Structure formats: structure tokens, C-alpha cells
Amino acid sequence: MLRLSGVGVSGGQAAGPLVRVAEPLPEPIATPAVENHDAEAARIGPAAETVANGLFTRAAGVEGDAKAVLETTAAMAMDPSLSSRAEQLVRQNSLPAPRAVLEAAEEFAESLRATGGYLAERVRDVYDVRDRIIAELLGVQPPGVPPLTEPSVLLARDLAPADTADLDPEMVLALVTEEGGPTSHTAILARSLGIPAVVAVRGLLAATSAVAAEVDGDAGTLELSEERIAVRAPERGGGENWTGTGSTSDGHRVKVLANVGAATDATAAVASGAEGVGLFRTEFCYLAVADEPDVATQRAAYAEVLEPFAGKPVIVRTLDAGADKPLGFLDTGSEPNPALGVRGLRIAFDRPEVLDRQLEAIAGAARDSGAEVSVMAPMVATAEEAAWFAERARAAGIARAGVMVEVPAVALAAEELLREVDFVSIGTNDLAQYTFAADRQLGALAALNDPWQPALLRLIGTLGKAGVAADKPVGVCGEAAADPLLGRVLVGLGASSLSMVATAVPSVGSALAGTSLRNCERAAEAALAAPDAGRARAAARDALE
Template sequence: MLRLSGVGVSNGRAAGPVVRVAEPLPEPPASPAVTDPEAEAARIPPAAQAVADGLFARAASVEGDAKAVLETTAAMAMDPSLSSRAEQLVNQRAVPAPRAVLEAAGEFAESLRATGGYLAERVRDVHDVRDRIIAELLGVRPPGVPALQEPSVLVARDLAPADTADLDPDLVLALATEEGGPTSHTAILARSLGIPAVVAVRGLLAETAAIAAEVDGDSGAVELSEERVEVRAAERADTTDWTGSGGTSDGTRVKILANVGAAADTAAAVSARAEGVGLFRTEFCYLAAEDEPDVATQRAAYAEVLEPFAGKTVVVRTLDAGADKPLGFLDTGNEPNPALGVRGLRVAFDLPEVLDRQLTAIAGAAGDSGADVSVMAPMVATPEEAAWFAERARTAGIARVGAMVEVPAAALIARELLEVVDFVSIGTNDLAQYVFAADRQLGALAGLNDPWQPALLRLIAMIGRAGSETGKSVGVCGEAAADPLLARVLVGLGVSSLSMVATAVPAVGSAVAGASLPACERAAETALAASDAAGAKAAVRAAFE
């Protein structure tokens, strides 16, 4: 067997025959020039609509995260800006429609990549939509996961969200990709389905003779074989201890919450018996808006998300937008380094009236829905910024106010932050990216963004101590919270609430319920003493075993 290493992003070990996901279609040629550009351009919108219809049809057969992913991809296929730009290229240069779609999608993807952050993560989605529309125009089968005839290990360069959304966990034993990172769709959906997964496996696709593989989502190892191996499925996470009320086995209260972005996400959260919402990403209510929605429109949109959680905790993050998530009504200009630019709360310093209107809408929606609503600000760097936000939120009628800890400065002055706000919530995805100066979208740097990195855990420990010293709560709402084993470590570091993708709620709730607080604290000490991410995970697993 040939042993390769990557980053384990979904726990468990499995083995079986390899099935390779098809590579993207060859690049469509720019010639010969079409003789009737108008007729050629007219082919593009129906092709895009056909792709969208197919994705919506798939979405109708699934629920929760899978449904949301498929619907989001379908909406992107219907985006008129993509089709209209492709039509324009056909009419201007007489290029064939498939080539025009390729070039228009390339322009769109490049603009997202340049901005970084959340929208940079959508580049893979753009490429997926591009390939599906091109395949429709050419009358060929789109690239993606083939129909599986037996339980298999999927091997790919990367997987598009629509590829992973409706995978059958009874047929997909494990996933291994050459690209991707801990916060990629492959990672998130593999965790939600309980499928072992390893990403950023360099050299994976070069081993074309391999017919079988063993994937270890704990260690990040992938072993390839040119001979058949015994098929072994991973054991599913035990969720029998999840009662819908989070806490350790000795009674320490730990809230188990869900991350949501729109009303479609709430059904999955309710189904998973999440205790509430630890992160409501309000910018999802704005993404299609050309103009700022008025207070009444925002209030109605928020209330729709909040209503299923009447009487329960909901933490609303105010608009996390700006240079890396450009919105039509926020003119923040061009920046040389958007990831370090005017984003999150920083936008509000120049446009406080936008924040005030949002806070008014959130307060109104809280009253309409009956949910126990708190708000928190993204990209807080100093106590002065946190105090400025807290004053405006309380003036709007919101009693409980917090701050996101996403930049190292906020982690280092967590105690001072907690003196002016009621709680903090750690966004581990961004915090890791900034701590290691490693773009979380680059597969080559995926190891640095592993949430088991001791440097990241030591920062979280500092924040946890600040919470204990001030008697205020510390939450985690990044992808780190979705790892059942790491969740125990986070509890041992002083974290009092964990918020995650809805489908991870039962497994994480059960994992926390299956350990005492002293055991979690000992595991945390073990992880902090490790020299690397793999060592931290292995030591903690051994401690609990």
C-alpha cells in the first residue's frame, strides 16, 4: 500500500473500492466563430434554467443542509448577471455559447476570489454551475459523482457542494480529495453525514493504478492499494445520549446550538433538537438585495428565522459584510487586501445608520417571535469597538450584547472585551486563518487551518479563562464546534456553548454528555501540550479511549 497524508476533517476509518469523480470538461474552444450570434446567445438562458430546474428537483428529495446547498447552487445557476454577461460575449465576439459561459464564469469567480472571505469560498460553486451549464449546452453528462453500484471510497480533486449534498452515506464509505480544507463544503457535509473524510491529500490523483483505499479521518492518512481490500464502513457516531439539553455527564451546563443563515436552515436545526441558535448570519438576508432593505422588510425576514425558536436562545450576528462580502448598497471601495480591510463592524463606523436600522429590525423581530435574542458584532478588535457596539445595541432595546472573537487581538484582550459586553463567541475559522496567516481556501495550507492546532487551542484557552474570571459565557460558532471529540476539548478549555451545522448537533451533544468536566479538562491539557495538530488529536483520543 502507498500511504499519503492530508488533513482529517471528518472522523472515522473506512476502506473499500475506489471510485474517481470525473474531472471538469475540457475547455470549450473559442472558434469557429458563430454565424448567428443572436441565436447562439439565446441558447444560454434556457440551459441555465435547465440546470437550475435539475438542482431544484434534487433539492425536493432531501432536507436540511443538503436541501439548502442544492437550492443555493440552483439560485446561482439562475443568476441573470452570469447569463447576461455570457450572452454579451457571444454577441460581441461571436464565440460559441459554451466558451462564453466559461469566460463569463471566470470573470465572476475571479472577482469573488479577489475579495476573499466567505465569497471566496463560493468560487467552487461558480465553477460547478459553469460546468453544468456548459454540459447542458453541449448535450453531455455534467462532471460529478457517478452512480455508485456498491459501497465505495470517493476520490476527487475537490467536490462541489451540489456533488456532496445528496450523497448516500450507505454507499459512500469515505471521501478523499487532493484540494479543499477544514471549512470546505466537503468537510462540512462529510461531518454532517458521518462519512470519514481527508482533504488536501497531495499526490492523490497521480496514483491512477490504485483500485482500493483506506481513509482515516482521525489521523488524515489515506492508504492506496492496487489490490482489493476488505470493505469496512465507519462506525456511526453514537447519538443516543442526546436528549436535547446539553451538558457534561457530571451536570456542567453546555448549550448545544445550531448555525443558521436563513429560514430554510431552521427546520434542520429544529429536527436535530438544537437548543437554539448560536449564530444567525443575517447577511444571507441581504445577498440578493440591490438596495438596503427597509426596517420592516428586515424585521419580517428575521422573524421568519426566529419564530421556530420562541422561548429559546438565538444569537444574531449583525451584518458581516464589506470588502470581502460586497453588497450593492455598501460602497466600501476597492482595497488592496480585503481580508484585512473594512469588513464586519468596521463598515458600521462609517455607516452607523445601517447598523442602527438593523438593530431596530432585530429588536422588533425578537418581540414578534418570542425568541430570547442576543446580538453580537463581527470583526471586533478592541474593547472600544465592543463598547461602541454595545451602547448602540442596548439603545435599540436589545439587552444582551456580545462580540465575535475572530482576530488574534480580540483573543489577547478577551478579559477587557468581557468587561463591556455580556459574552463572546469564537469564530474559529477566521481566527485560525488570521493566527497562521493562511488563506483557508488554499488546500496547500489546509494543515495550518486545522482547528486542532495547539496555537489556536492556546488562544481559545486564554479566552476561556477570561470567561471564567469574569463569570461570562464563551461560545464557539466555527466549524471546530462540529467535531465531537474536539467539542470535549473546547468544554475543557472553558467554552460554555457550542454552535454548529445542524446535522452535527446530536453527535456533539452526545459526545459532551458522555464525558465529565474533569475528563474534558484533562483532555484539554493534553491537547495544549502537543506540538502539532495530529499529535493533539491522537493524544486526546487516546486519553478518552
């Protein structure tokens, strides 16, 4: 057997036959030159519509994260700017329609890449839509996951969001990819489906003779075999002890919450038994609009998400936008490094009226819904910035204000920070990215963004100790909270709440219920003493066992 290592992003073990996901289609050629420009250009719109309709049909059969991913990809296929640019290239350069779609998509992808941050993460989506439209124009099957005839391990360079969105967990034993990282769509959806997954496995595609694999999503390893092996499906239990109230076995209270970004997410969170919401992303209200939504529109949209949580705690994050997540009505200009530019709360320093209107809408939605609403600001770097935000939130009628901890500087100023706000919530994805100066979307740097990195855990521990000393909550709302093993380590580091994708709530809550606070602390101590992420994970597991 050939043993390879990557980054484990969804826990569990599985084994079985390998199925390779098809690589993208060959690049369409630019010849022969098109003579009937209008007829050739007219093919593009219907092809894009057919792709979009197929994705919408798939979306109708699923719920939650999968539905949102498929609908987002379908909307991108229907985007008239992509089709219009491709049609323009047909007419200007006499290109065949498939080649025109390729070049138009590359222009869009390059623009997103240059912007950086969140939008740079959407480049994979653009390529997925591109390949589907080109396949439709050529009359061939699109690349992606082939029909599965038996439970299998999927092997791929990377998986497009639409490929992973409606995978059947009864047929997919595990996912392994050569690219991707801990915050990729592959990782997030694998966790939501309970499928073991390992990403950023260098040399994976070179193993062309392998026919089967054993995958360990906890250790981040896989063994490839040139002979068939017995199928071993992952155990999908883990939620048996979830009662709907988070605590350790000795009664130490830890809220188990859900991350949501739309009304469908809220429904899934309630179904999972989440105690409330630890991160309500409000960007959905601002996407695909040319002008800022007015207060009444925002208020109604927020209330729809909040209503299922009447009487329960919900933390609403204010608009996380800026140079790396550009919105039409927030023109911050071009920046040489958008990920380090004017984003999150920094936008509000120049445009405080946008923040004030959002806070007014959130306060109104809280009254309408009956939810116990708090607000927090993203991308805060100093205690002074936190104080500025808290003052505006309280002036808007929101009694409880906090901030996201995504910047190492504010983690190191935890004591001063907690004097100014009522709570903090740690976004482990961005905190890792900024701590290690490693773009979280680069597969080559995925190991640095592993949430088990001891340096990252030490920053979290600093915040946890400060929270205990100040008697103020310190939550975690990054993807790290969805891991039942790491969740217990985070509690041992002082986390008072864990917020995650809804499907992870029962397993994390159940894991906490079966472990004492002291054992969580022992696991945290063992992880902090480890020299690297892999040994931190192993040390924590040994301590809990």
C-alpha cells in the same frame, strides 16, 4: 499499500472500493467562428435554465444544508448577468456558445477572486455552474459524481457544492480530495452527513493504480490499495445519550446549540434537539437585493427564523458584510486586501444607521417570536469597539450584547473585552485564518487552518480562563464545535457552549454526557502540550480513552 496524509475534516473510519469523480470537461475551443450570432447566442439561456431546473429538482428531494446549497447553485445558473455576458461574447467575438460561457464565467471568477474573503469562496460554485452549462450545450454528461453501484470511497481533486449536497450516505463510505480545506463545502457537508472525509491530500491524484482505500477521518490519513479490500462502513451512531440538555457526566452545564442562516436551518435545528441557536447569520436578508431591506422586511424575516425557538436562547450576529462580502448598497470601494479591510462591525463605524436599523428589526423580531435573543458583532478588534457596539444594542432594547472573537488581538485582550460585553463567541474558522496568516480556502495551507493547531487552542484557552474569571460565557460557534472529540477539548479549555451544524448536535451532546469535566480538562492539557495538530488530536483521544 500507499499511505497518504491530509487534513481530517469529518471523523470516522471506513474502507472500500474507490470511485473517481470525473475531472472537468476539456476547455471548449474558440473556433470555428460563428456566423449566425443570434442563433448561437440564443442557445445559452435555455441551457442555463435546464441546468437550474435540474438543480432545483434535486433540491426538492433534500432538506437543510443540502437543499440550501443546491438552491444557491441553481440561482447562480439562472443569474442573467452570466448568460448575458456569454451572449455578448458570442456576438462580439463570434465565439461558439460553450467557449463564450467559459470566458464569461472566468471573468466572474476573477472578479470574485480579487474581492477575496467570502466571495472568493464562491469561485468553485461559478466553475461548477460553468461546467454544467457547457455540458448541456455540448450534449454530454456533466462532470461530477458518477452513479454508484456499490458503497464506495469517493476520490476527487475537489468536490463542487452541488456534487456533495445530495450524496447518499448509504452509498458513500468516505470522501478524499487533493484540494479543499477544513471550511470547504466538502468538509461541512461531510460532517452533516456523518461521512468520514480527508482533504488536502497531496499526491492523491497521482495514485492512478489504486482501486480501494482505507480512510481515517480522525487522523487525516488514508491507505490506498491496488487490490480490493473488504467494505467497512463508518459507524453512524454517537447520539444515544443525547437528552436535549447539554452537560458533562458529572453535571457541568454546557449548552449544545445550532448554527442557522435561514428558516429551513431553524427547523432542522429543532429536530436535532438543539437547546437554542449559538449563531444566527443574518446575511440571507441582504443577499440579491439592490437596496437595504427596510426595518419591517428585516423584522419579518428574522421572526420567521426565531419562532421555532420561543422561550429558548438565540444569538443573532449582526450583518457580516463589507469589502470581502460586498453588498450593492454598502459601497466600500476597492481595497488591496479585502480580508483585512472594512468588513463586519467596521462598516457600522461609517454607516451606523445601517446597524441601528438592523438592531431595531432584531429587537422587534424578538418580541414577535418570544425567543430569548442576544446580539453579537462580527470582526471586532478592540475592547473599545466592543463597548461601542454593546451601547448601541442596549439602546435598541436588546439587553444582552456580545462579540465574535475572530481577530487574535481581541483574544489577547480578553480581560478588557469581557468588561464591556455580556459574552463572547469564538469563530474558529476566521480566528485560525488570521492567527496563521493562511487563507482558509487554499488547499496548500489547509494544515494551518486545522482547528487542532495548538497555537489556536492556546488562544481559545486564554479566552476560556478570562470567561471563568469574569463569570461570563465563552462559546464556540466555528466548525470546530461539530467534532465530538474537539468539542470536549474546547469544554476543557473553558467553553461554556458549543454551536454547530444541526446534524452534529446529538453526537456532540452525547459525547459530553459520557465524559467528566476533569477528563475534558485532561484532554485539553494534552492537546496544548502537543507540537502539532495531528499529535494534539491523538493526545486528546488517548487522554479521554
